[in-house]
Amino acid sequence: MRALLVLAIAACTEPRVGDTWQWELPAQFPVPRVPADNPMSAEKVELGRHLFFDPRLSNTGTQACASCHDPARAFTDGRTTAIGASGERGIHNTMSLVNVAYNSSSTWAHDVRRLEEQARLPMFSPLEMGASESEVLARLSADAIYAELFAAAGEPITIDGVTRALASFERTIISADTRFDRFIAGDEFALDASEQRGLALFESARLGCAHCHGGFNLASAYDHAGMAAPQIQLFNTGLYDVDGRGAYPAGDQGLVEVTGDPADMGRFRAPTLRNIALTAPYFHDGSAPTLDVVIDHYAGGGVASPLVSPFITRFTLTASERADLLAFLGALTDDSLTSPQFTSPW
Ligand code: HEC
Ligand code: HEC
Structure with missing residues (x-):
């Protein structure tokens, strides 16, 4: 199996440089496959980081993605199963977001494949953040910081814009140098x-x-x-x-x-x-x-x-x-x- 692991790592000779994005990866580590309709950019990642840590994405205004995906715990929450913004307990253990850029399938049971789609699940699930689309967009539109961040990222203030930026940020959570x-x-x-x-x-x-x-x-x-x-x-x-x-x-x-x-x-x-x-x-x-x-x-x-x-x-x-x-x-x-x-x- 050692040979297999080494081969899997050594077989990747993709270029390291994207259009506007440079992956910082050790030489032997593969480059993520990024969907053509959501290319990486520093501005979009920065917007995504703001959204990821923003509790205004939940109905109560109290729960951010990061509330469950805590960087200090490799983006998990230490709970048996997750507890949503309204206090309800879900059925699943919170997954780590480390190296999600490389996942060919999202969630424990393959509910979705793309990170862009996945981000809608927690945002609108009543068991998790429970927000409504109009609520979230109204809150974001009212904040001048977001007007700047969305404009810089070249994204509209829509749910698609939000999920594209969240996915871009998530793709930067890479663990490659243990x-x-x-x-x-x-x-x-x-x-x-x-x-x-x-x-x-x-x-x-x-x-x-x-x-x-x-x-x-x-x-x-x-x-x-x-x-x-x-x-x-x-x-x-x-x-x-x-x-x-x-x-x-x-x-x-x-x-x-x-x-x-x-x-x-x-x-x-x-x-x-x-x-x-x-x-x-x-x-x-x-x-x-x-x-x-x-x-x-x-x-x-x-x-x-x-x-x-x-x-x-x-x-x-x-x-x-x-x-x-x-x-x-x-x-x-x-x-x-x-x-x-x-x-x-x-
Ligand atoms: C047949 C495939 C298979 C084998 C063999 C296997 N695993 Fe797993 N492992 C899984 C699957 C699938 C899960 C998730 C299972 C679930 O939650 O229902 C998992 C989960 C885990 C987890 C928990 C991950 C998390 O984030 O909660 C750890 C730790 C783990 N395996 C370690 C090991 C170790 C150590 C071995 C060897 C002794 C091993 N696994 C062998 C398939 C396997
Ligand atoms: C209430 C806690 C909670 C919140 C808030 C939350 N998540 Fe999660 N997250 C989970 C749980 C639980 C899972 C496992 C889901 C499943 O398989 O059913 C998960 C899974 C994921 C996965 C899949 C990881 C993988 O390896 O497939 C991604 C990506 C993710 N969350 C991103 C986000 C983003 C982005 C947000 C904010 C919009 C968010 N999460 C908010 C608990 C949470």
């Missing part, structure tokens, strides 16, 4: 001995983690400039079997709710493991409080349902192997996420 990345790039001292043993376990056939958390982003659904076709896979990891035939709890059954195909019962996206040490609790419903509990789940092989992915196999770990695996997961943390470009401009 100690793991430096190790893959050839710095053999970037990971200590325990972390290197943890990486080997992660990639081993015995544990099988890299089957699903694969490629440069350690994820199951990714894309970048130069890739022939986006990779999109969702898996049933054996978290539930409520009917003896592999059903997940009603109302939260994963991909089957999108496709209607019974084989997709319980299938969810394997999210990136980058910054995973910062984003507890884990899984789509936040049911695993710690990484230790996550590892216990995989070691136990999940529920005995016919729908569980064949890549989920039982394994035993010694105490020191477990410590190595945890050390490796810790080496996926990026300390650049709290830099000024990701802080509130307000």
Whole structure:
């Protein structure tokens, strides 16, 4: 699997320079694929940053995107499942926004693909920010700062303008320079001995983690400039079997709710493991409080349902192997996420 990871990273020879935008990426890291109808620009990213940290996007005026996607927690909220502006609890754990530029599918169960579409979901969902279009546009139009920012970005003050700017900002949230990345790039001292043993376990056939958390982003659904076709896979990891035939709890059954195909019962996206040490609790419903509990789940092989992915196999770990695996997961943390470009401009 090591060879696979390295190949996936080395195969990207896309130019680094966009029309008006220059990605700041280590040489071995791929360039995101940006939709042709929403090119990146510094002005649009700056507008997006203002919107991302602005609670006026919620009905109550109290909740911003950043209220749930906190940069200090790799853009998550530390809650089991998210709580919306009106105090209602949703069913899903807040996802990290790290490297969303590379996602070929958005959300836990592939509800949407594009970030531009995704941004509408939290803004207008009564469970999240619950705003109305007219309310949001009236508030933004009344603020002289936004008149300037929208004009500079060349965007109209419309919901499309808002979502394009939010998506542009989100595409800049890139984690590419962890100690793991430096190790893959050839710095053999970037990971200590325990972390290197943890990486080997992660990639081993015995544990099988890299089957699903694969490629440069350690994820199951990714894309970048130069890739022939986006990779999109969702898996049933054996978290539930409520009917003896592999059903997940009603109302939260994963991909089957999108496709209607019974084989997709319980299938969810394997999210990136980058910054995973910062984003507890884990899984789509936040049911695993710690990484230790996550590892216990995989070691136990999940529920005995016919729908569980064949890549989920039982394994035993010694105490020191477990410590190595945890050390490796810790080496996926990026300390650049709290830099000024990701802080509130307000
Ligand atoms: C109430 C908390 C909350 C707020 C506010 C919120 N989000 Fe989220 N976000 C979530 C949750 C929960 C998910 C997982 C959604 C799902 O799969 O059902 C998520 C998922 C996402 C994803 C998908 C990430 C991925 O890897 O696929 C993106 C992108 C995102 N949010 C962006 C935003 C933006 C932009 C805003 C502001 C307009 C916002 N969020 C506001 C809780 C929130
Ligand atoms: C069959 C594919 C598969 C394998 C093998 C696999 N995972 Fe996962 N992983 C997933 C999926 C899918 C999810 C999301 C599951 C859900 O929430 O329903 C996930 C979730 C996780 C999460 C929580 C992510 C978050 O943001 O909440 C961690 C941590 C994790 N896996 C680590 C591992 C480790 C470590 C291994 C190896 C021991 C491993 N995974 C093996 C598919 C897999």
